Amino acid sequence: MKYNRLGSSDLEVSEVCLGTMTFGQQNTESEAFGLLDVAHDRGVTFLDSAEMYPVPAREETQGRSEAIIGQWLAGRDRSRFVVATKVIGRSGMQWIRDGGGLDRAHIEAAVEDSLRRLRTDYIDLYQLHWPDRYVPKFGGAFFNHDEYYEGTPIEETVAVLGDLVRAGKIRHYGLSNETPYGVSRFSRAAEALGVAKPVTIQNAYNLLNRTYDLHLAESCHHEGLQLLPYSPLAFGLLTGKYLGGAKPKGTRFQLFPFFGARYLKKVNKDEAIAAYLEVAGEKKLTHLALQFCRSRSFVASTIIGATSLDQLNENLDAFEGELSSHELRGILKVHRKYPNPCV
Structure with missing residues (x-):
């Protein structure tokens, strides 16, 4: 396992980050512990969660993923792990602080709740799950001027994050599901x-x-x-198991048919996957996809998810190899023919 410095921070992270959004719904606590044990044994030190996890989000399960991580970390050397979690922007989830938000009161309350569930005194990387203002997200491809709202001023959000860093409750913060405009605004506000x-x-x-x-x-x-790419396997599409509209029993699209709408689009999706399968040749498509993320110079760590030990080990095995120049050329050729079918 390789380890990378996380941007300008003092954090060193494994090049694989274990995502935990299935913990507490698709995975029981004991199953999650098994996944965490194997990931740790194979060198993964970076864990990613969120206050709303597991997904699909429900009031009765909210917070379970963080709680499972906290239970697993108890008794272990906390300093050996980099723990990331997220606070939601405003939403329709009224059971999370009446719909959430990124103002001072909401963020301070969310941090305390996450610290309690994670059983830790500090969070290494605290991320804003999505903007508090209107942006097209989770499959929304076009900006609609008529839907725009401003939300919490970015300066207020940055100020409270700065206070939390000074208080030692978070070490660093990051963005998520953001836009170039948002990156610029947050950076200017911080300065x-x-x-x-x-x-x-x-x-x-x-x-x-x-x-x-x-x-x-x-x-x-x-x-x-630096980028922490999520969905590097495109919700499982880049395993090939959903080709032709198949929905194998026990898979995410079979269990939650309306979850992950951006990956249900059909325009050139199967054609692109089939073409990438040809590029992969004898290599597993999952390995081609994960090695592609790893090959990007702007990627600090790739977030993988797994609901079984077989899936986890297959994903981790991908990081023992690299893409050839022939494969990189093949990927570019396919991308030019079928650009971004699952935006």
Whole structure:
């Protein structure tokens, strides 16, 4: 396992980050412990969660993923792990602080709740799960001027994050599901307030959705943010198991048919996956997809998810190899023919 410095921070993270959004719903606590044990044994030191997890989000399960991580970390050397979690922007989830938000009161309450569930005194990387203002997200491809609202001023959000860093409750903060405009606004606000800038951005990035490359890559390069790509397997599409509309029993799309709408789009999706399968050849498609994320210079750590030990080990095995120049050329050729079918 390789380890990377996380941007301008003092954090060293494994190049694989274990995502935990299935813990407490698709995975029981004992199953989650098994996944955490294997990941740890194979060198993973970076864990990612969120106050709303597991997903699909429900009032009766909210917070379970963090609680499971906290239970597992109890009795272990906390300093050996980098723990990341997230606070939601405003939403329709009224059971989370009456719909959430990124103002001072909401963030301070959310941090205390996450610290309690995680059984820790500090959070290494605290991320804003999505903007408090209107942006098209989670499959929304077009900005609608008529839907715009401003939400909490970014300066207020940055100020409270700075206070939390000074208090030692969080070490660094990052963005998620953000835009180039948001990256710029947060960076300028931090400079004006004398607060450390965000160090990461966690956005969807995979062979079927490379919109990060279009404009965010430039913004993040100049502002010093590194990408933590989530959904590197495009909700499982890049395993090939959903080709032709198949929904194998026990898979996410079979259990939760309306979850992950952006990956249910059909325009050139199967054609692109089939083409990537040809590029992979004898290599597993999952390995091609994960090695692609790993090959990007702007990626600090790739967030993987797994609901079984077989899935976890297959994903981790991918990081023992690298893409060849022939595979990189093949990926570029397919991307040019089928650009971003699952935005």
